[in-house]
Amino acid sequence: QVQLVESGGGLVQAGGSLRLSCTASGRTISSYRRMGWSRQAPGKEREFVAAIRAGGSTYYADSVKGRFTISRDNAKNTVYLQMNSLNPEDTAVYTCSADITGLGRVDYWGQGTQVTVSS
Numbered sequence: 001q002v003q004l005v006e007s008g009g010g011l012v013q014a015g016g017s018l019r020l021s022c023t024a025s026g027r028t029i030s031s032y033r034r035m036g037w038s039r040q041a042p043g044k045e046r047e048f049v050a051a052i053r054a055g056g057s058t059y060y061a062d063s064v065k066g067r068f069t070i071s072r073d074n075a076k077n078t079v080y081l082q083m084n085s086l087n088p089e090d091t092a093v094y095t096c097s098a099d100i101t102g103l104g105r106v107d108y109w110g111q112g113t114q115v116t117v118s119s
Contacts, residue, residue, distance in 0.1 A: 009094060009115045011118065015087075022080075022081075030074045034052070034099040038095050038097060039094045040095070040112075050070040092114075094112060
């Protein structure tokens with residue numbers, strides 16, 4: 001059974017940092033052409049945050065560029081999202097996703113982890 005399990009969320013003050021992890025089971029992350037993070041704040045639509053392709057190319061939303069870094073460790077079967085200089089607008093449920101073909105259709109979702117940034 002394929003699963004994506006996120007961890008690392010929590011409460012942090014503005015200006016602080018968190019590192020989210022997304023650990024896969026049932027399938028190696030190297031088999032996914034693209035893995036990513038999205039977020040959804042209360043009352044808002046889900047929005048793209050960051051993605052990383054199998055070859056290592058990374059992509060970021062403008063709102064997080066320069067503050068967030070996505071990376072992958074194939075040996076640990078884990079994708080990370082390092083979040084620095086957090087602000088209250090980053091408060092959301094962050095969800096990991098995996099795309100087998102890399103064509104933009106998500107095949108698997110994690111359950112999400114809450115990130116709350118206090119002012």
